[in-house]
């Protein structure tokens with residue numbers, strides 16, 4: 001049974017950085033930037049999913065302002081060998097419940113590339129995200145899609161599922 005891991009050591013973070021850079025070669029992160037993003041003062045959120053001792057994926061995000069009222073879901077990755085097993089869904093659900101357990105957080109937002117629209121638009125819609133629009137471009141000229149989920153909608157949805 002895959003497990004969600006909330007407490008990640010420096011060694012784990014390095015493994016996840018390698019996984020990130022291997023799968024997102026166009027947005028390579030240096031180790032310093034990665035560690036800075038994850039430093040406690042940035043109030044970032046990160047968790048990973050492990051199957052039989054190996055990392056299968058992770059999710060990370062951070063508040064857009066010091067107030068934590070808007071949380072940006074920066075990165076979601078499930079390694080190719082583990083996809084379509086519900087891990088992505090579990091990681092997003094965990095991220096949302098953690099983000100919305102912060103009293104100040106009222107909205108989670110995310111962006112994705114036009115080339116991923118076919119998969120990610122229905123994927124995030126199923127997870128409750130809406131308010132879909134185009135908000136600018138990536139540096140390579142690709143359209144930048146935006147979606148969001150408010151705490152109000154999240155709580156309403158969670159209530160109807162329980």
Ligand SMILES: CC(C)(COP(=O)(O)OP(=O)(O)OC[C@H]1O[C@@H](n2cnc3c(N)ncnc32)[C@H](O)[C@@H]1OP(=O)(O)O)[C@@H](O)C(=O)NCCC(=O)NCCS
Nearest residue numbers: 076077078083084085086087088089090111112116119123
């Ligand atoms: C997008 C991603 C995280 C999905 O992870 P996953 O573990 O395969 O997703 P899940 O198994 O939880 O699937 C959830 C739903 O999305 C659907 N889905 C997932 N991948 C899909 C695909 N390639 N094509 C069509 N539907 C897909 C599943 O069928 C499932 O639908 P269901 O709830 O009706 O059964 C994964 O493909 C990935 O890491 N992609 C590359 C990185 C990326 O695009 N990250 C997002 C950046 S914002």
